[in-house]
Amino acid sequence: MNGAASSGRLPGNPMMWVLIASEMAVFGAGLAGYAGARILDFETFRQSQALLDWRAGALNTAVLVASGLAAALAVTARKHGQTTSARLWLALAGSLGMIFMAVKIAEYAAKAAAGIDIDTNDFFTLYYLLTGFHLAHVIFGLVLLAIAAIWTDVETMETCVAYWHMVDLVWLLIFPVLYLAP
Numbered sequence: 001m002n003g004a005a006s007s008g009r010l011p012g013n014p015m016m017w018v019l020i021a022s023e024m025a026v027f028g029a030g031l032a033g034y035a036g037a038r039i040l041d042f043e044t045f046r047q048s049q050a051l052l053d054w055r056a057g058a059l060n061t062a063v064l065v066a067s068g069l070a071a072a073l074a075v076t077a078r079k080h081g082q083t084t085s086a087r088l089w090l091a092l093a094g095s096l097g098m099i100f101m102a103v104k105i106a107e108y109a110a111k112a113a114a115g116i117d118i119d120t121n122d123f124f125t126l127y128y129l130l131t132g133f134h135l136a137h138v139i140f141g142l143v144l145l146a147i148a149a150i151w152t153d154v155e156t157m158e159t160c161v162a163y164w165h166m167v168d169l170v171w172l173l174i175f176p177v178l179y180l181a182p
Contacts (some may be wrong), residue, residue, distance in 0.1 A: 011159075011162060012160075013155060013159040016159045016162055016163060020163065024166065024169075026133075031173060031174070034177065037122050037126060038123075040125075044121050045123050049123065049178070052107075053110070054179045058175070058179075059178075060175070063096050064167070064168045065168065065172075067092075068094040068181075070093035071090065071145065071165070074090045074148070075154070075158055075161050077089055078152055078157050079155055083152050090146075093146045096162075097145070098142070101135065103141070104131065127178055128173055131178070141160075141164045141167045144159075145160060148161065
């Protein structure tokens, strides 16, 4: 074993970990705000949550988990000197990220067609803010995956993939809270 794991340091650039920690704090605050608002108006949140398509959320969860695996395999390939393989894994990760975007945009379109928007009620205000902010992070993460595919040194790849894993982790928190919580 070599590299970041055996040296005891976090992989990639340390400044990315500062960004990741700050982003996790922002999403944590958003989810805490959601929990507080849900307590104050449980029935509206319950009824509104029932209007979400949990299957689309579950599909997006599977897509992002698979994407995170592909990104991790890209780093492993690059550490073994397999740059072409690493780029292919990154392309798969990015393609899955684009599928996530397409599913999320389809969800938004279905809500718009039903007359549901950010002003419908507090649930949907928070739904759109949390998922929209996450979607912006997906877009930025896709840019980082492209950068990692162009500049394939290990540190760049680890840095960009660490961010992508944060995007995955945030969705793993958002999905059950917004779509599944009783």
